[in-house]
Amino acid sequence: MDNENLNNIPETETPEIEAEETAVAEAVEAAESAAEEAEQSEAEETVSEPAEVEEETTEETAEDKDGEETDEENGQTDSDSEEDEAEQMCPGCNANPVASGHQYCRKCERKYVKTRIGFFRYVAGAVALFGSFFAFVLVSIAALPSLQVFEGLIYEKGKIAYSAVESYRGTDEVVSSVQEALGANSFTDRFLRTGSGLDGKLFRATVKFYNPLMAEQYKQYIFDSPGAEKYKAHSKAVAENTRIYKKYEDTYLKLQNVYDGILNSEDPGVKDGEKALAEIDALRGQEGVDDVILNLFAYDIAGMCGMGDEKIYGCLDKTYEERGKSDVDWSFLYYDPYIDSLIARDRDDEALALTEELAKKDISNEKPFSQQAKIYVKKGDMERAEEIVNTYCANNLTKDGTFSDSGYQMLIWLARIKGDYKELAETRNAAEQLYDLIPEYNRQQALAYLIEGKYDDAYEQAYLADEKAYYRASYYNDTSAMTEEIYATLYVSAVLCDKYGEKNGENAEHIPEIIESFKTRKFSGDNVEQIVSGKLDVKDVLTKGGYDLI
Amino acid sequence: MRLVYVIFKFILFPGTYIRGFWEHLTCKILHLPVESEGYLRADEACGHVEHALATTGWSAWLMATGPGFMMFNAGMSFLYAGILNIFYMGITPYDSLPMFIFYAVLIYLGVSFMCSLFPLTEDILTYWDIAFHGKKGPSFILKVISFPLALVTRIGAFCEKNCINFLLAIIFIVLHIVFAL
Incomplete structure (x- = not known):
């Protein structure tokens, strides 16, 4: 024609x-x-x-x-x-x-x-029709997990590192819940699963946003499991990270040695800290590490060696001031401690400005919201604090319409600050039905019991919080769960339970060893030391100022 | 251009063939005479059937958009079943070679269907003429409702005739690779 x-x-x-x-x-x-x-x-x-x-x-x-x-x-x-x-x-x-x-x-x-359509043509049309229906089913079951990955990609493009990594990590969880909803069968096993390409994305985000030292550790976690050799073959990110790591291996080893020296030291004190900081300074200007990362290492070391608030805050200030010296945006590593340090130094307006900026960037990151709420609590504006917590919770509802784990965390914290312990217990129970491995729920409950003078209950909850944190670190590689706050709560609860409690709880037998293990540890601030030595009342510490032990 | 068009149509033959089938079936349903029924042929009507032009608004509309509707639904399902699993769920040959090939074939099928989405220019111009120029056109409300899709179909038919849709398909896949891989 x-x-x-x-x-x-x-x-x-x-x-x-x-x-x-x-x-x-x-x-x-x-x-x-x-x-x-x-x-x-x-x-x-x-x-x-x-x-x-x-x-x-x-x-x-x-x-x-x-x-x-x-x-x-x-x-x-x-x-x-x-x-x-x-x-x-x-x-x-x-x-x-x-x-x-x-x-x-x-x-x-x-x-x-009267032109006829041949039999084969009808067959082809029917095959296309049924095939497209089958493909539609595949699209439907893969839609939710893919949306989660899509979120991660958007965060990654926007250089919102933490959320990108979290979105990728959460994909397997979404796959599991879809599989659960559909009922496990051979169809979902075959057609609803994530592949090593997703691990590649996760690792790429880690390489892009973490330093190569962390990425190297993470690589081992993701790729070095038995039978995972195949991942190495295709992941450019792995190859790139290995290349960088090998190139600057000497520098990284020196950096690692500084850390190992402190961790292996029997009595890490101010003297060791000064030596470690000098070793860190000696690495400045060498290829493979930038000043922002070295400043962050220095901050970590100052904290671990208990070198005092002035030194710790000094390291954070330096990190913030020199943030422009790095090509990579490390802000997710230093913003939280830096804002916390500003709040501790009563530089509330600076802290507030930073949290507002961060909250606008990523409404799913609970940290700036909780910091804002803390600032308003400190200023005595409880209504505004409550408003911020509610805004965060409303903006971060799960797909089922329930609060997110961090939403519950903020609600439990708010209930404790308001002194509404009944609400705290109810919210914690509801939260634990949905999220059973969040240590902060139990830590907040422990703090509430400390205020009420229920030291045995406080110790048991603190012990549970520590156990959950340890579990998360061991089985999910989530070392961020093992916070200084959890250790401080466990230590204070153990000491007060030992002094004033009946010691009849399930885990009371561990009290002496816990007290012994924390005796030499330096905690940020003086609160823990003074409560343990009896110079400060725990109730006063938890109902005034920062409303927390640290 | 004709050679390029025919080459692309043959490369993406599943969509070309099924498009021809849907057009043929629509003609049968509408009792439109079909002069030449070869779906895969080396001319500009490749993937279409040579048929008499529709004379009523409804049959012209169905002829212009009915087969495209079927192709769109199937094409989107095939395309996204492949894209979601390869680009987002991260299925690679290292996970399962047969599954990777299966999803890659779905992407190919999706592209081939989406590249045979639009009718010949004559079909949409027939509707256009009846609806917007003729005396026996549909009611004003139907004209308004059908106008956006008719316009898209007219533009799409032009793009398909000039091989622009193939270019758009390639850009679409490249963008996904850049964004999601």
Whole structure:
């Protein structure tokens, strides 16, 4: 078929010609109706004059192409057009005239209408239809996990490292819940699963946003499990990280040695800390580590060695001031402690400005919201604090419409600050039904018991919090769960339970060893030391100022 | 351009063939004469059937958009079943070679269906003429409702005729690779 003249109608002129045909057909219909039968019977005669017909058809086509304007220019009458139209030949057989109001002669039209669709074609159509239905089912079951990955990609593009990593990590959980909803069967096992490409994304986000030391550890976690050799072959991120790591291995080893020296030291004190900080400073200017990372290491070391608030805050200030020296955005590593340090130093307005900026960037990150709420609590504006907590909770509901784990965490904290311990217990129970491995729920409960003077209960809850944190670190590689706050709560609870409690709880037997293990540990601030030595009342510490032990 | 068009249509033959089938079936349903019924052919009508133009608004609308509707639903399902599993769920040949090939084939099928989405220009121009220029067109409300899809179909038919849709399909896949891999 020639596309320029499909169905004998020039393609670009079709609307005009069609309109013209319709108009002409209507005009001549009455006159034609009587003559039509006669024309049909004379068809054979027309065939016997092919040269003449051919000539007329060619002329007609040329006229068609010129359209109405040409007709007007030539001064042709409507009756001329009617005559041409009436004599148009069937494009199918090119022998009979086209039937009035049709595009073929009657004979051809009857033949063409009866065209059959072959059996194989029906089969192909049915296969396509069922195949597309099956594909639709695949899309439906993969939609939710894919959305989770999509979120991660958006966060990654926006350089929101923490949320990107968390979104990727959460995908397997979404897959499990979809599998659970559909019921485990061979179909979901085969068609609903994540692949090593997702591990690659997770690792890439880690390499991009963490330092290569952390990435190297993470690589071991993801890729070095038995049978996971295959991942290495395809992941460019692994190769890139290994390359960087190998290139700067000496620098990293020196950095690691500083850490190991402190961790292995029997009595890490100020003297060791100074030496470690000097070793860190010696690494400045070497390739493979930038100043921002070294400042963060220095901050960690100052904290671990208990070098005092001034030194610790100094390291954080330096990290923040020199943040522009790195090509990579490490803000997710230093913003939280830096804002906490600002709050501790009563630089509330600076802290508030930073938290507002962070909260706008990522409404799913609970940390800036909880810091904002803490600042308002400190300022005595409980209503505003409550408003912030509620806003965060409302913006981060789960797909089932329940609060997120961090939403519950903030609600439990707020209940304790307000002194509503009944609400605290109820919220904690509800939260634990949904999220059973969040240490902070139990830590807040322990703090509430400490305020109430229920030291045995406080110790048991603190012990549970520590156990959950340890479990998360061991089985989910989530070392962030093992916070200084958890250790402080466990230590204080153990000491107070030992002094004033009945020591009849399930885990009371561990109290002496816990006290012994924390005796030499330096905690940030003086609160823990002073409560343990009896110089400060735990109730005063937990109901004023920062409302916490640290 | 005709050669490029035919080459692409043959490379993406599943969509080309099924498009022809849906057009043929629509013609049968509407009792429209089908002059030439080859679906895979080396000319501009590759993937279409040569048929008489519809004469009523409804049949012209169905002829212009009905097969495209079927192709769109199937194409999107195939395309996204493959894309979600390879680009988002991260299925690689290292996880399961047969599954990776299966999803890659789904992407190919999806692209081939989506590249045969639109009718020949004549079909949509026929509806356009009846609805927006003819005296026997549909009611004003139907005109308004059908206008956006008719416009998209008209633009799409132009793109398909000039192989622009193949270019768009390639850009679509490349964007996914850049964004999600």
